[in-house]
Amino acid sequence: MSEFQSMTSIDGLIQPTATAAVPVMDRGFLYGDSIYEVFRTYDGVPLFYEEHWKRFENSADLIHLRLQYSMEDIGAEVKRTVKASGAVEAKRDVYVRYVVTRGEGALGLLPDAKANQRLIVIVMAVPEWDQVFYFSGVSLAISRTRRNEPHTLDPNIKGGNYLNNVMGVIEAREQGADDSLMLDSADLITEASNSNVFFVRNNEVLTPSQVSANLKGITKESVRQICAAGGIPYREAELTLDDLLAADECFITSATREIMPVRKVLLGDGRSRDFPAGGGPQTRTMAGLYKQFVRDYVENHQHYSMY
Numbered sequence: 578m579s580e581f582q583s584m585t586s587i588d589g590l591i592q593p594t595a596t597a598a599v600p601v602m603d604r605g606f607l608y609g610d611s612i613y614e615v616f617r618t619y620d621g622v623p624l625f626y627e628e629h630w631k632r633f634e635n636s637a638d639l640i641h642l643r644l645q646y647s648m649e650d651i652g653a654e655v656k657r658t659v660k661a662s663g664a665v666e667a668k669r670d671v672y673v674r675y676v677v678t679r680g681e682g683a684l685g686l687l688p689d690a691k692a693n694q695r696l697i698v699i700v701m702a703v704p705e706w707d708q709v710f711y712f713s714g715v716s717l718a719i720s721r722t723r724r725n726e727p728h729t730l731d732p733n734i735k736g737g738n739y740l741n742n743v744m745g746v747i748e749a750r751e752q753g754a755d756d757s758l759m760l761d762s763a764d765l766i767t768e769a770s771n772s773n774v775f776f777v778r779n780n781e782v783l784t785p786s787q788v789s790a791n792l793k794g795i796t797k798e799s800v801r802q803i804c805a806a807g808g809i810p811y812r813e814a815e816l817t818l819d820d821l822l823a824a825d826e827c828f829i830t831s832a833t834r835e836i837m838p839v840r841k842v843l844l845g846d847g848r849s850r851d852f853p854a855g856g857g858p859q860t861r862t863m864a865g866l867y868k869q870f871v872r873d874y875v876e877n878h879q880h881y882s883m884y
């Protein structure tokens with residue numbers, strides 16, 4: 578096969594994603610009782626594969642799941658599925674999502690610890706974000722729904738239950754924005770629906786600390802490392818809407834978006850804050866440094882290449 582086709586492995590059976598299906602009694606389907614990671618490849622190299630694996634293990638610990646798969650097991654299945662998609666022959670980069678669900682069982686919330694967990698690997702084309710998001714920026718709106726907190730459903734569980742974030746993005750769209758910016762119950766800024774948020778004030782890069790509810794993004798960690806290496810002031814803090822209003826620039830980060838400028842935030846009370854189109858100088862610097870950071874990683878991790 579030389580044409581690329583999105584493929585999915587479910588418990589080792591690889592099929593076209595369009596028709597791949599899990600049984601209705603799967604707890605991932607019934608209860609969102611699953612965990613996952615998403616990464617993309619660059620020149621065939623899975624970006625930050627080990628870092629994703631560590632976060633995956635942490636998600637497993639947080640939901641009391643004793644993983645039945647090792648990093649090597651999942652790595653092998655990822656490779657098989659990528660190969661079956663034709664991406665290797667086409668030398669095409671891919672988006673990979675691996676998911677482990679707590680498997681099947683009788684109806685009822687308490688899981689059977691002995692049930693076989695289900696491993697799903699989805700290989701798709703890397704999402705192509707509208708270029709307008711880069712040369713202009715995304716708009717965010719504060720959603721009415723607050724981000725769930727560590728003592729309710731820990732945002733560091735990267736799990737199959739995304740209803741909190743789904744509500745956030747629906748409510749943001751209702752306000753005419755592209756994505757949500759979610760607060761926690763203490764009015765602290767947390768994150769966007771599936772990306773971390775940053776502000777720049779007087780050249781300092783600011784992002785919500787773990788005091789507010791947000792996922793420890795792997796792209797966010799890269800931003801921290803890039804700032805440390807480049808002597809760029811960086812601080813994780815408890816940030817409020819006053820900090821947002823006082824900021825000069827704003828951007829969001831995720832594995833697939835990389836560094837994406839925010840051009841406007843609607844505060845939900847009639848007020849809004851505009852930021853420089855295409856990102857201000859610090860956002861553009863960070864976007865360039867991130868691309869270099871990725872190139873360096875890829876150069877140093879050629880042994881992971883899927884090609």
Ligand SMILES: Cc1ncc(COP(=O)(O)O)c(C=O)c1O
Nearest residue numbers: 771772773792794795796831832
């Ligand atoms: C809720 C949430 N926050 C932040 C992120 C960004 O994380 P990463 O940089 O690891 O992609 C994601 C990514 O999927 C997410 O779902």
